[in-house]
Amino acid sequence: MTLAVDVAGVHKVFNSGRPNQVDALSDVSLQVTAGEFVSLIGPSGCGKSTLLRLIADLLEPTAGTIAVNGKSPRQARLDQDYGMAFQQAGLFEWRSVAKNIELPLELKGWDKDKRRARAKEMLELVKLPDRADAMPWQLSGGQQQRIAIARALAAHPSLLLMDEPFGALDEMTREHMQAELLRICAATQTTVVFVTHSIPEAVYLSDRVVVMSAGPGRITSIVSVGLGGGRDEDTREAKQFYEKITEVREGLRGGHAIAGQQIKGVDDR
């Protein structure tokens, strides 16, 4: 199996040498194989978003190496090997839905017809085929997030990096979007690295859940979930689902040195 992401012995220090120095990540190693869905979960300040940004080459590691599709993160970024989605859909309000999806293709220098065709294809993938000419503010939060995913996947990247993409959605929409994301990833064979605060979300979506802890940010355990391909609404009530949730929760507790300390910022829903 080829490695989509290979993080080896990475350290990240912010404000090095100054009084407000922060050890965001300490000796982090993680390998993600192609086609895998991996979630990063942990309390606020555990460096999960930092790790995602290091993979995306939006930040540079202080020490250690990172490879994306066997290339340097910079080269992977220049080649648009990955797409990104954030908690806020972040659609450009002055562009129509189709034009938003076309944004990464414009930057790649695609011609207009090709862009149009791809936008149409992506709208069908996220099941909003008739909203091409709508403006973003005319869509619901869930629809906006679908467009953000369509935009992230428009250039057919092999890797999708997501930073709490469903964090701002209500619970019902969120579960629906999770199922949609699984369907889309299965259809496009995309590798996903997914940052979340929610244990059930991580367990439901992932092949593996990477549990992190803070001060300094590090990986404390990796839980293999293996709920299989046929996940549906019943999966959320299955015994194995609850067992894995418990396992992740214990991983989060174990990561904390002081017993009884509350785990901030992790959602038990």
Added chain:
Amino acid sequence: MKLRSLRPAAFGILALALLLAAWESYRNWFGPWLGTKREVGKVLGFKLLPRANDLAMPSVFDMGREFGKPQVRGSSTNVFEAVLEGTFNSLKLAVVALILGTLIGIGAAILMSRFKVVQRGLMPYLVISQTIPLIALAPLTVTWGGEISILGFEWQKWTSALVLGAFLSFFPIAVGALRGFNSPDPAALELMDSYASSWWSTWRKLRLPAAIPYLAPAMRLAGSAAVFGVVVSELSVGLTDGVGYLILAYLQEGTSRPAKVFTAVAGTVVLGLLMAALINAADRFFTRNRPQEEFS
């Protein structure tokens, strides 16, 4: 919908009618009545309210009649035509000055948002530039006429008016555009970075469109600044074909035809309104696809 869009115009006309009615009733009734009472209208022995005679407060109807009179005795053009022509000449200058000021302002804002060093270095000078009294500067630029000639281009009086209009209008644009260019969310900038977008592409596809809502109010300020700059420099450099100069010229006849100068004043008001309408139309055009905010 149609009726609703007419409402602001109706209120505007109503407000103007009220103002004119107040003027007329003061000069016809309240003012003369005040003249019979020595004590009223004085504060601490100082006279606050103006005398209501034809020299100080000509009648609105006299002003109206002035439009139809010949420009000077025996001339074939009447005052209306002269004011109209002057207003149009000034508007042309003010619009070009605004465009020039906008380009310079946006250019300065691009440099400032691209290089933080430039922002720190340039901003104090921009602020200082706006404290220079325009009337002092205007005659100075006229003397440049003899000194400056670029590629055969001769410095004219209208060049001075243009430069001063642009000089006054670029500042609000620079400040508004800078805020606008720096307004995108960090996540939006990260998104563009994740596409390996160059600084210039990010500017074109994100920073510039994000700045449009900030540019609209800046343009309104810049529009009136351009009008002010052009009209005042017409007065002080003696640019005879503008409406600003007409105020000066008509004021010479202040004793014989006191109502005449108000026709030119009306011209400057129309000039300001036309400028505001142009900017509004531009704003509507550029924000046609955006969520509409209600603003009066």
